[in-house]
Amino acid sequence: DAKTTQPPSMDCAEGRAANLPCNHSTISGNEYVYWYRQIHSQGPQYIIHGLKNNETNEMASLIITEDRKSSTLILPHATLRDTAVYYCIVRDIFSGNTPLVFGKGTRLSVIA
């Protein structure tokens, strides 16, 4: 079962920042937080991951709370192409053989 809780849907105006929350209150010390997204009818796409520090790449920023029980994915300037289902996943870094377990994710709609 997925170890994360996400809101089922969110809207964001084009050009504004999209902030997608994720709760992972039972996360263990060895577990990374991964974010993937799935655009309609395509395979999931990796976005970003982190352990306890905030992370940023060309796609997004990941903010993890100090207690690591929740995180927020930030798309700084959302575009219509960012409309997708976003999945927050926790995975043990020492269990490279365990599969990614997807929850229901958050359906983000970017509105013009």
Add this chain to the structure above:
Amino acid sequence: KAGVTQTPRYLIKTRGQQVTLSCSPISGHRSVSWYQQTPGQGLQFLFEYFSETQRNKGNFPGRFSGRQFSNSRSEMNVSTLELGDSALYLCASSLPGEVGPTGYTFGSGTRLTVV
């Protein structure tokens, strides 16, 4: 570099038939995982193969099977198809024990419709 290639992209089968789907991983990736995606159940893990051996298996009936070849290409087979098997079947490849930046790379999937 080339991504994960899944064939065919679309497939229509009749109940009771069997089907084989193919996945070619990214060059150098030796682990291949399969997922089933339906509107009701979301993305569910089927199985994972590494070096021609099944390493993990999800909670699916024995009608679902797979294999991996020496070149890391993988196939999955569903026998005695049921209407509920209609889904998008996704394949993902990764390096062995990969927990690094990209983890899994997914293909575009095969959409199977059972009529």
